[in-house]
Amino acid sequence: MSRVLVPCHVKGSVALQVGDVRTSQGRPGVLVIDVTFPSVAPFELQEITFKNYYTAFLSIRVRQYTSAHTPAKWVTCLRDYCLMPDPHSEEGAQEYVSLFKHQMLCDMARISELRLILRQPSPLWLSFTVEELQIYQQGPKSPSVTFPKWLSHPVPCEQPALLREQGLPDPSRVSSEVQQMWALTEMIRASHTSARIGRFDVDGCYDLNLLSYT
Amino acid sequence: MLQEESDLSLIIAQIVQKLKGSNLYSQLERQAWASLQRPEIKLESLKEDIKEFFKISGWEKKLQNAVYSELSVFPLPSHPAAPPEHLKEPLVYMRKAQGSWEKRILKSLNSMCTELSIPLARKRPVGEQKELLNKWNEMGTDEPDLSLFRPVYAPKDFLEVLINLRNPNYENGDSLSFRTHLGLIQVPLKVKDIPELGALGRSASNKVINKKQNMGPRKQDPNQREGEFPRNDSKEKFQDKGCTTGLKHNNPRLEQEKECFVELGLNIGQLGIDDSTQVPPELFENEHVRIGQKVLAEQDSAAAQQYIRQGSPTALRAELWALILNISSQPEDVLYYEQLKTNVIQHDLLVDSLIYKDVKLTASNDDYYFVFEDYLYQVLLCFSRDTSVLSHFAFNSASPPKSYIRGKLGLEEYAVFYPPNGVIPFHGFSMYVAPLCFLYHEPSKLYQIFREMYVRFFFRLHSISSHPSGIVSLCLLFETLLQTYLPQLFYHLREIGAQPLRISFKWMVRAFSGYLATDQLLLLWDRILGYNSLEILAVLAAAVFAFRAVNLMEVTSLAAAEAVLADLSTLKVMPLLQIFLFATVT
Numbered sequence: 001m002s003r004v005l006v007p008c009h010v011k012g013s014v015a016l017q018v019g020d021v022r023t024s025q026g027r028p029g030v031l032v033i034d035v036t037f038p039s040v041a042p043f044e045l046q047e048i049t050f051k052n053y054y055t056a057f058l059s060i061r062v063r064q065y066t067s068a069h070t071p072a073k074w075v076t077c078l079r080d081y082c083l084m085p086d087p088h089s090e091e092g093a094q095e096y097v098s099l100f101k102h103q104m105l106c107d108m109a110r111i112s113e114l115r116l117i118l119r120q121p122s123p124l125w126l127s128f129t130v131e132e133l134q135i136y137q138q139g140p141k142s143p144s145v146t147f148p149k150w151l152s153h154p155v156p157c158e159q160p161a162l163l164r165e166q167g168l169p170d171p172s173r174v175s176s177e178v179q180q181m182w183a184l185t186e187m188i189r190a191s192h193t194s195a196r197i198g199r200f201d202v203d204g205c206y207d208l209n210l211l212s213y214t
Numbered sequence: 215m216l217q218e219e220s221d222l223s224l225i226i227a228q229i230v231q232k233l234k235g236s237n238l239y240s241q242l243e244r245q246a247w248a249s250l251q252r253p254e255i256k257l258e259s260l261k262e263d264i265k266e267f268f269k270i271s272g273w274e275k276k277l278q279n280a281v282y283s284e285l286s287v288f289p290l291p292s293h294p295a296a297p298p299e300h301l302k303e304p305l306v307y308m309r310k311a312q313g314s315w316e317k318r319i320l321k322s323l324n325s326m327c328t329e330l331s332i333p334l335a336r337k338r339p340v341g342e343q344k345e346l347l348n349k350w351n352e353m354g355t356d357e358p359d360l361s362l363f364r365p366v367y368a369p370k371d372f373l374e375v376l377i378n379l380r381n382p383n384y385e386n387g388d389s390l391s392f393r394t395h396l397g398l399i400q401v402p403l404k405v406k407d408i409p410e411l412g413a414l415g416r417s418a419s420n421k422v423i424n425k426k427q428n429m430g431p432r433k434q435d436p437n438q439r440e441g442e443f444p445r446n447d448s449k450e451k452f453q454d455k456g457c458t459t460g461l462k463h464n465n466p467r468l469e470q471e472k473e474c475f476v477e478l479g480l481n482i483g484q485l486g487i488d489d490s491t492q493v494p495p496e497l498f499e500n501e502h503v504r505i506g507q508k509v510l511a512e513q514d515s516a517a518a519q520q521y522i523r524q525g526s527p528t529a530l531r532a533e534l535w536a537l538i539l540n541i542s543s544q545p546e547d548v549l550y551y552e553q554l555k556t557n558v559i560q561h562d563l564l565v566d567s568l569i570y571k572d573v574k575l576t577a578s579n580d581d582y583y584f585v586f587e588d589y590l591y592q593v594l595l596c597f598s599r600d601t602s603v604l605s606h607f608a609f610n611s612a613s614p615p616k617s618y619i620r621g622k623l624g625l626e627e628y629a630v631f632y633p634p635n636g637v638i639p640f641h642g643f644s645m646y647v648a649p650l651c652f653l654y655h656e657p658s659k660l661y662q663i664f665r666e667m668y669v670r671f672f673f674r675l676h677s678i679s680s681h682p683s684g685i686v687s688l689c690l691l692f693e694t695l696l697q698t699y700l701p702q703l704f705y706h707l708r709e710i711g712a713q714p715l716r717i718s719f720k721w722m723v724r725a726f727s728g729y730l731a732t733d734q735l736l737l738l739w740d741r742i743l744g745y746n747s748l749e750i751l752a753v754l755a756a757a758v759f760a761f762r763a764v765n766l767m768e769v770t771s772l773a774a775a776e777a778v779l780a781d782l783s784t785l786k787v788m789p790l791l792q793i794f795l796f797a798t799v800t
Contacts, residue, residue, distance in 0.1 A: 049295050054383055089404035090381070090680055094304050096293035124402060126383050132295070198553070200601050200634030206561050208334045208617045208632060210327060211320045 002139030003046050009036050010133055013118070029121050031055075031129065035114040042072075045108040047136040048099045054128035055118045056087035060099075063113035064106070072112055077104040080119075087122040224291045229284045237546055238280050245273055272513065279515040283540035286519075286746055287670055289609050303611035303679050307381050308686075312611045312678040315375050319638055320615055322366050327564060330362055334617065334632055335563045343559045350555070354578070354587035360571045365641035369723040372640075372676060373398075373716070376686055379678065396708065397693030398715045403680055405691040407698070408795060411753060477523035478741070478791060485525025486737040486788030499527075506530045515540055523744035525737055525788070532653040538743050539666040543659050551658035554596035557634075561599075565633045569594045573644045582732050586651035593647050593661050594639070597668075603635035606669040611679035612636075637673075642720075645727040646672050649735050671748055675723050683748040688722050689715055691752040696759060699794075703763045712772035717779050718755040725751055726782075734787045754787060757794035761785070 015028035037043075042065050060078040078099065084092040101108050114135065120128040200206065233239055246264055249255055255263040268274040292301050303309045327334055338346070349356065377398045380386060384402060395402075478484065485502065502524065509521050510533050518537045526534050536542070558566075573590050577583045583590075597603070607614055614636025622628035647664050654660035674684045681687065696714055697704045707714050721729050725748070726738060741750050758779065759766065765778045 049293075051295075086404055089402050090305060091404045094306060096296040096300065098293060098295075124385050126385060128383075134295075198550075198601050200557070200599065200630060201561070202619055202628055202630060205619055206335045206337070206630065207620045208630065209620050209623055210324045210334070211615045211617050211632060212623075213317055213320060 003136035004139045006037060006040055006043060006135045006137050008114075008133070008135050009038055010034075011036070013129055027123060027126075029119060029123075031118040031120075033116040033118065033130070033133075035116065035133065035135065037112065037135075042110040042112045043137045044101075045111050045114075045135060046101055046138045048134070049136070050097055050130040050133045052083050052093065052095050052097055053131055054084070054093045054125045055120055055130055056084040056122065056128075057081065057119040058083055058130070059117040059119070060104075061115045061117065062106075062108065062111045063115075064108075065110040065112065074115070075106050077106050077108065079105065087120060088124055221290075228288075228291050229281055232284055232288070233277075233280055236280070237544065238276060242268075242273060242277065245271070275513050279513070279537070279540050282515045298608070301609055302607070302613075305381075305680050307383075308379070308678050308680055309611060311375070311379050313613075315372075315678060316612060316615070319366055323564070323615075323638065326363070326366075332564055332567075335561055338560060338562050342562075346559050350559075350592070352588055353591040354573075356570075358567070358570060360567060360574065363567050363571045365572060365575075366568065366638055368641040369720045372685075372723070373719045376678065376689060379686065395693075396697060396704070397690070398713050399686065399690045399693060401686065401690070403687050403690050405682075405687055405694050406749065408695070411749065411795065477744075478788070478795065484788050484792070485527065485740075486734070486786065487792070503527045503530070506534065510534065510537065513537065519744055519746070521744075522740045526740045528733075528736075531736065531740070535653065535663060535743060536659070539663060539670070541659070541662045541666055543656070543662070547662055548658045551596065551661055554599045554661075555592075557599040558595045563598060563633055565598050565638065566595055568639055569598070569644065572639055572641060576642055576728065577644050577648045580648070580728055583645075583648040583651070583728070586648060589651050589657065589660060590644050590647055592657050593664055594644060596661055597665060598633040598635055598637070598639075600635045600665065601631075603637065603665065603669060604631060606673060607636060610673050610677055611684075612673070612677040637668075640676060642724050642728075645724050649727050649732060649739065652732060652736070670746075671742060672725065674748060675725065685723065688748060688752040689719065691749060692718055692722070692755045695753065695756040699756070700760055700763060703759065703766055706767055707775060710770055710772070710775070712769070712775040714759060716772065717776055718759070721755055721758075721782075722751045726754065729782045730785060730787065731783050734785065738787050750791070753794065754791060757790040758782065758785065760794050761790055 011034040013031040013033045016030040016032060017028045045062070048060075058078065058081045059076065060081075061074050061076050063072045064075050065072045081099070083095070083097060116130065116133075118128060118130060245268070249264055249267045252267065255267065265274075268277070289301065299309060303312065323334075346353075377400075379399070379401055381401055386400065485499070506521060506527055507530065509517050510530060515537055518534050522534055522538065541547075569591070573587060573594070577590055578587050604614060614631040615633075615638065616629055617632045618624065619628040619630065646668065647660075650660055650664055650667070654663055671683070674681060675688075676685065678684070678686060693704075693715055704714065725742070726735055730738065738750065738754065742748060762778055766775060769775045769778060
């Protein structure tokens with residue numbers, strides 16, 4: 001199933017804290033990231049991909065139009081999805097993650113806005129977020145092509161008998177043999193191996209400068 | 215559900231792609247063509263008949279072993295959006311640390327090169343080539359002047375780099391709190407605790423076996439097998455070897471510990487304990503040897519890996535290791551080794567002098583290994599020329615050093631790797647090969663085994679990565695085990711300025727080679743192969759400290775602590791591991 005990237009505008013993350021006091025030891029453990037789609041009509045969400053950066057749990061809420069006349073409502077489609085099995089350690093901290101439509105709690109049709117709620121309960125990390133966020137919707141199904149007329153209405157066969165009389169080989173046999181050869185070459189071309197040849201020098205020469213740092 | 219299926223087909227596609235380039239693929243094709251002559255192969259049921267033929271003739275087993283080998287070595291395919299560096303090492307700060315460490319090594323090598331005015335590589339003149347060819351089997355008698363060479367780095371330099379490893383996103387406050395690491399390693403990697411170390415054995419084998427069972431029929435050519443893997447019954451056979459019923463109903467903590475490296479349990483027979491002279495052989499040893507011979511007859515890699523967790527009889531060890539590592543000495547492999555030998559003779563590398571120096575400093579001075587000096591040169595010099603090692607850099611956080619042909623700086627067509635295999639040896643590198651010389655006498659087989667061991671295990675011991683078998687995780691595991699189970703000892707050693715990792719680091723980097731007696735070392739390496747992980751090195755290091763705890767509590771300086779732990783040659787590995795894992799319950 002093809003997918004199409006939906007251009008989105010990711011707003012800056014907002015930390016949720018209790019009260020106004022910001023002490024040096026307290027760090028917000030909850031961040032909210034809003035994602036809007038300014039130039040796109042409500043669409044069906046297929047996939048979300050992102051790179052994690054020390055977020056432990058992810059919840060997602062979407063603003064969805066249920067029917068034509070009611071205003072859009074916020075629905076939770078993912079609740080406390082675990083990205084880091086142990087929030088105090090590095091496991092899963094910088095992984096690439098994909099979330100699909102079938103993993104969501106609700107149907108993902110007619111989405112107009114997205115809200116990611118990130119949680120990191122461990123006080124060990126200085127900051128946490130998700131990066132490289134990309135939203136995909138379902139791509140168009142393969143378009144129906146109108147075939148040119150000569151493909152759908154082939155011309156009736158010309159007379160092959162003429163050729164046989166001239167001592168030339170049977171064209172259908174030749175064509176089938178050519179087809180087989182073509183299939184073989186396609187097969188060989190398709191199955192390229194990744195095996196190395198094993199030469200480390202360039203044309204027999206291995207005189208080197210110093211090692212390069214880049 | 216959908217995700218798992220697509221993951222599985224991705225894994226299958228990846229393995230098929232890898233195997234397509236291999237020798238086994240062309241052999242299978244040839245066998246399939248040849249089998250068409252056989253009377254039982256009928257055109258109507260061609261696919262099924264050929265599959266049946268493969269099953270009977272043992273070719274299916276070979277393919278099975280090859281697939282198992284791929285699964286054990288290569289990591290799972292990663293997320294499509296992940297760049298290749300992510301597969302090498304997911305954590306950005308570790309990649310950076312590895313990059314700057316490599317830069318230091320390159321600078322050091324370059325400066326050695328310019329100081330001594332020796333080229334990195336040169337073509338040998340014909341006379342010299344002839345001379346080397348004649349002396350090939352006795353390169354140890356050569357006494358070149360190596361006084362000006364020095365090893366590029368030693369394990370303790372690497373330890374300093376690891377000590378300074380910091381995650382920029384981690385709270386490294388000055389005030390002591392629950393988050394302060396008391397040991398030397400300051401990165402918060404996830405390491406296992408003793409209860410989990412047990413589950414390691416069981417879950418690792420289960421994961422692979424389940425994966426293989428789920429691999430249904432493949433789409434493409436008839437050479438590929440389908441269906442069942444008769445492995446489960448052999449696995450059952452080995453796991454039921456101990457009497458495990460008695461302790462199951464006790465308290466849950468003990469039961470968790472029973473999961474511990476389950477095959478190393480107190481009530482399961484082990485080679486290294488139950489084959490000592492006081493124990494009559496009928497109790498365990500004879501049966502174990504018999505099963506080992508059966509496993510070898512079956513030529514099944516996965517069964518061999520499961521079997522070797524209880525140790526390998528000396529007579530069967532060489533073949534068992536070759537089976538687990540999926541090494542079979544084909545004529546093509548001997549030819550490949552000869553090709554490498556020719557490369558050694560034609561080109562002289564600076565790295566060769568480093569290898570010479572290392573062998574002279576370490577293996578030649580060792581009571582057990584000095585006899586194998588010539589073998590070591592033959593293996594290590596060829597290893598440096600082997601470009602097939604470059605493929606392991608896809609999942610190694612390290613990268614091979616690059617250089618350009620003289621006069622063609624910056625032109626990509628003239629870019630090459632140096633050394634050809636991308637691995638710069640450090641002080642003690644030859645000790646990875648030395649113990650293998652006891653098992654294999656034929657140079658090309660010895661070479662293949664060493665190469666496979668290196669790309670599966672040893673590379674992790676000298677590169678910075680977050681992998682659970684990487685040296686950083688091993689160090690953290692060691693320190694955590696010591697702090698958790700021997701807190702008094704840990705505190706005491708820390709107070710006298712003798713951080714335990716400073717002593718045990720060199721053991722782990724060399725996988726205990728040169729520190730333990732050879733028979734004990736080989737029993738330890740049996741378990742590394744059996745569990746496909748290096749974590750047992752950290753457990754053994756902690757067990758050694760636990761064993762000598764009484765003496766260590768009395769020392770008052772780092773030097774004295776080093777003296778207590780200087781000689782490990784009398785230690786018996788398996789009892790130590792069992793005591794530490796099972797008998798030290800708090």
